[in-house]
Amino acid sequence: MPLPSPSTPLSDGAAVAATIPSSELHRVFREADERERATGRPVTKLHVGEPYFTPPPEVARALARAAEEGRTTYTDVEGLVELRERLVEKLATENGVDTDASRVFVTPGSCQGLAALMQAVAEPGAEILLPELHWPIHLQQALLAGLRPVFYPLGADYRPDPEAVLAAATPNTRVLLLNSPSNPTGAVLDAERLSALLGTARREGWQIISDEAYEHFVFDGAHVSTASLERDVPVSERIVHTVQTFSKSLAMTGYRLGYLATADERTARAVRIVQEANLIAMATPVQYAGLEALRLGHVVKENRAMVLANRDAALPAVRDAGLMAELPAGGWYAVLDVAPTGLTAEEFSARLLRTRNVAVVPGSGFALLPRLDARGRVLSAEPAPWSRHLIRIAVCGDPGTLRDGVAELLDFARECGGAVR
Ligand SMILES: Cc1ncc(COP(=O)(O)O)c(C=O)c1O
Structure with a gap:
């Protein structure tokens, strides 16, 4: 890629920051909140990376x-x-x-x-x-x-x-x-x-x-x-x-x-x-x-044990359904491949929220490919095509909420038919 030339003219005066896409997470947050307001029922929030344990x-x-x-x-x-x-x-x-x-x-x-x-x-x-x-x-x-x-x-x-x-x-x-x-x-x-x-x-x-x-x-x-x-x-x-x-x-x-x-x-x-x-x-x-x-190193160890317990309680069923190859080895999240449902991640997450009240994030938000002009402004940002069936869920939340949310997710995935086991 050529280095930008100092003489490249500013084409439209837009600041770099004004051209950068907002995180997809914020869209999901907004949609989940809107749904809660509209239905008066809490949404099961599998999109949120906020732990259920609290600071000491x-x-x-x-x-x-x-x-x-x-x-x-x-x-x-x-x-x-x-x-x-x-x-x-x-x-x-x-x-x-x-x-x-x-x-x-x-x-x-x-x-x-x-x-x-x-x-x-x-x-x-x-x-x-x-x-x-x-x-x-x-x-x-x-x-x-x-x-x-x-x-x-x-x-x-x-x-x-x-x-x-x-x-x-x-x-x-x-x-x-x-x-x-x-x-x-x-x-x-x-x-x-x-x-x-x-x-x-x-x-x-x-x-x-x-x-x-x-x-x-x-x-x-x-x-x-x-x-x-x-x-x-x-x-x-x-x-x-x-x-x-x-x-x-x-x-x-x-x-x-x-x-x-x-x-x-x-x-x-x-x-x-x-x-x-x-x-x-x-x-x-x-x-x-x-x-x-x-x-407080002992608290850190307890917190790790809680997320590990969540992972091991919730994710083997997702793997066995064919939506994930292996359990994540670490972190607070898991990426699921919903291709076996026949739906794209966008369709899957929109329908899961509408019909089951469960919010997840489409993986496209983690795979944007921006095209830049010579000065680093974003001209366009499309998700990588291979990300179209990926979604992310968080496993750091309340164990009951996670269990119920994943159960709904799997039930919905099986209802879609396709190749879900
Ligand atoms: C990969 C990664 N790095 C860094 C951070 C930043 O966290 P904080 O600014 O709260 O330390 C986050 C937060 O979600 C993250 O997921």
Whole structure:
């Protein structure tokens, strides 16, 4: 793909942000809410990635104490030094990642951490490799940072093959985004696969952004932080930036507390500028809540066990019905293939909501292929054709709701006839 020419005229004056598609999830949220208002009956919400477990009370108390005691001034732009030092320890002991507080940044959710990193590594005209089935926010963030998205294929098990990733790249590729465990597929990448991808990235001169939001929700195998694989490489030569969060592990979604560790000092300098410009600093009492949260490893284990129990209660029936090849190895979601019903994902999800009051997200929202103009504005965004039968459901919700929702979904799928078992 040619690099944009600085003399390319602005054709219609539209800002890049104004051309970026909204996440499909928001449409489903709106439709489910409208249906609840119209029918006066609750919708079974299998589209929502919000856990049924709640943040530990100790965390709320730490937040309140910090606010009451007046620990409310700005912190350093990187975040509270005590918290960053504890995060360095956490990354070392839990993830095998060797880092230093000067390269760790506290962020308002890992969402902003990812956006900050993309802005920090973006070069004009550079491309980022995203998985073909991806969290839609990754795509939005890349476009806002001025990175041009290129998609790498996933195998039948939703894992990338390093050769295929390389084949998708171009001379303008600079960044590879990895997300293990994945949203939406739940695929988990093991050390061997990650080493091969890291080797390719090194040889090609790419950087890696490793989104590990669901690190504590690996059910088959173990979570491997990509950066742990380069702990013996000199800091100045490292290429893996790690992004993690409190949102999933401790259900602290609304606290907005995440963090990142840059591979090297140069990227840390760039992230510092992005944080200065976007934040000044992260909310101070929330950072004190984070310090407390880091003491609650036992709660993280309980939360993992709850999602695993949900997965094992709800999904084997979906697999046995022929709507999924294997259970997701991790994460909070599962991707179902409704092709055996003879319906497209759009038809399936619309009819499931209308006739069974169950909301799911069509997979097309996770597989948009934007066409860009030279300045990075989106001219069009069509879903990849192979995504037309995929839907995503969340398995982190209330077990009873999940059981009932999946039972309705399977009953509806069988009613459609086709090849559903
Ligand atoms: C893959 C992935 N990364 C990052 C995030 C961001 O979460 P937060 O900003 O709450 O840390 C999410 C949230 O759904 C996600 O699914």
